[in-house]
Amino acid sequence: MDIVVLAGGLSSERDVSFKSGTQVAAALRNRGHRALVLDVFMGFSDAECDITDIFENSEENSVKVENIPTEAPDIKAIIASRADKSASFFGPNVIRICQKADIVFMALHGGDGESGKVQAAFDLFGIRYTGNDYISSAVAMDKQMTKDFLDRAGVPTPVGVSLKKENRRGFKFDKYPCIVKPNCGGSSIGVTIVESADQLGAALDAAFEWENEVVVEQFIKGREFSDGVIEGKALPVIEIAPKQGFYDYKNKYAAGSAVETCPAELTVTQTETMQKYAEKAFKALGLTTYARMDFMMDEEGDIYCLEANTLPGMTPTSLLPQEAAVIGLDFEDLCEDLIEVSLKKYGIKHG
Template identity: 35%
Template sequence: MSAKAKHVTVLMGGFSAEREVSLTSGAACAAALAAAGYRVTTLDVRRDAAALIAGIPKDTDVVFNALHGRFGEDGCIQGILDIMGIPYTHSGRLASALAMDKPMAKHAFSAAGIPVAADLLADRETLNAGDPMPRPYVVKPFNEGSSVGVRIVRPGDNTELYTAAAWPYGEKAMVEEYIPGREVTVAVLGDRALGVTEIRPAQGFYDYAAKYTEGKAVHICPAPLPPALTAHICDLAVRAHAVLGCRGASRADFRIDETDPAKPRVVILEVNTQPGMTPLSLVPELARHVGMSFEDLVSWMVENARCDA
């Protein structure tokens, strides 16, 4: 079937904390797919499974999943599309669920020999009682994306209260060893890494605002790293993609601790199975680096869509 004959429904919006980002991603992808010759329908997904199923046109050939966050990238929507038998972009339900559950993903990485930071799960009582590990450390929701809710607790910081109002991300949080140094990311398409980008926030760390606000962070593509270190990080990203069972596009985030310059420590933070597709996003940037236009990228995703039906 030619691109002009293929009907693609773009799912966007959703009801997670990343709704606005998803709307931006979805609009950009829909425009690029239309320009590439596909017949495109967009669907703003709400918290109504029956409406979602009814809203996907019956002649849809492929669903382009531009949803971010819970329900969109945690295996839920993937399961619905598997039941419907409609091919969709990005990873299937198991890989999506594993990647979204940070502790489970780290267990998989560690078992495969991919280096991870030390971590523990703590409930509100534990967090409010005192430091669960030596400072500095990172506190993050264990099943959110886009750095939603991430906090770095440093020496001298006032203790924050993890009440339901101050911490609306569930009863438990993931507490993780803080890895100093540089932050880099790798885009993986299928079984190949496109390259490494270094991320330098204007201030603080690469939080939600830095990800999606122009001028809040600088992307250096390709990252200024020795060739051997670049190759090592790319290899880790491809291995992490494979360990989780990802398909299509993913993005792996790493920290490089250069406390000992002769032996830098590379640690994986997470794999994002639904990487952002906004004008500021990293995967489109890395694709351009290897000569792949945004239209080429989204077309590749559509042509490699699958389902687990």
Template identity: 40%
Template sequence: MPETKLKVAVLFGGTSEERAVSIASGAQVINALRSVGHEVLAIETSRGLLTAEEEGRLLSSRVDEVPPASDALAVLRSAEAGLIRSAALADVDVVFLALHGGTGEDGTIQAMLDMAGMAYTGSGHLGSAIAMDKDMSKRLFVAAGIATPRWLMAPSAPEEILREIGYPLVVKPNRQGSTVGLSVVRNPDALGAAIEHASQFDNEIMLEQFIAGRELTVGVLGDRALSVGEIVIEPDAIFDYKAKYQPGAVREIFPADLPDHVVATAQDAALRAHRALKLEGYSRADFRLDANGRLWCLEVNTLPGMTATSLLPQSAGASGISFAELCERICRAGIERHRGK
């Protein structure tokens, strides 16, 4: 049993393309916190507080191979507005944000909780908004001396793309997660279709230099960088939505088999990226390690997945932190942050 029993509202679901991932995260966080004696309310953003029967039905689902359709998400959005002021959240100690993407991760929910005077997990509204905007994040990485692949924002002239980035390149929505809408473009003829695809998910599109190499990830918890992991994928492939959430699609190695100096460099870069974006509580930074041994920061996730195959829990586990302890630490950090305001 924990020293101090907490009343935690786990907020999950949301209306972004990452909704299914959020539901899977919520299920595991709820079970973990209950397993160590906390009182946990399961709150789905479009339905409110779930009954035990609703929990069993909704939280037993797995993550599908593709994100939910936009028309299905639109139906849910109208039900979210009044949630923060609902009675279900009236007397909880902390709101655990098991949300991914959209208004759950871009600072909107965080600002609403701030206005309501409630403690919640993860970063505040400013850091959340900055990290969700990949263009802004990369500008801050450059200012902090953190290497990141070169990029342009669409539309860009063909000659500028060739000069500044070259092919292959990555096309992705500026404000999405889980590689939703992302494509690797290997020649100019395929660029238009990739931009059109990404435009389904955001009206700002990033064109980014493709860095071939090893895919690394580093969790940050408080002021500590956790174990460095490696996602083993095919050469020149991407760690896409399907690969992220379908067990066995890729190999994930924690701790990664890397020289000590590379581990130290990756952990230092993850901490510096976390601070550059004004993040709090926890995050996960993703990198590519190229053939010359140079590390490139791709992005930082402020509410990383907490599913069975998620990377932050694996990073914490390799650092000696169990999943239940990780969830509890995240909760208590959110409470301390709120008290310090």
């Protein structure tokens, strides 16, 4: 198959996306596919060009990224660096190249990549892609909306409220410690644990740097877990234990910063409960292909679902691939499997 592995973009997780895309493309090439890593924002070439044979030299034509920086990207500088200065999210030749592909493997994270906007555009252009449709992606990307859907489905989630920038004057939260985070962000960028009311203002400032709506919610002290779901079926649960602090951007992507245990060391009942919540959340959000649910378990053993990730990290050491490996699905198998379940949206049977 000719496959575009779409990465980059303009979210705070731009660099993480490139890492996922590079690893996915390598795995797909090992399976005999022609996989091209393409930056959705920068595009390919600065002007319209001949893309007839672009997949014949897919590796040479791909974006090359080595490591994930320890700091979030400077999005304003990236926007300013694009040669065509267009306001379009899609860079030069991106749509044309994606239309030539058999399928686009969505390695985008956060921002427009997971919000459903790219998915909706691809639907209009007749482009096939991995992952969920635009509606369920949009719902899951919105943390407060996700919490509302989880509440209705009977999946426990921390008590919280959303707050828009224009309404922050006089805002108070009566439950401390709490956590402040961008409503549609990822990779824990702009996230602050707030111990008391006098710290709230600075935390809001940090979150509002990334977007105009934030979530302020009850902070759950305890153990952190994640559970992937493929076609409605939960994978083994993984536990994430940062060596210092909480699971922030650095601890997610700096080697050796966290201990990840899969299967997580839980009782049978705890494991089954978390998997049940993951599957219920998946269904409640209207997801159909794959996703990953994040959880906290407090010191009393109560479980809370924090959010859903509709395009989870995809390096061999990312959480979803680690969970899949436990059931005998290696990274290359997983990449193939995600393509297969995604093609079902289009009535296509692969493999």
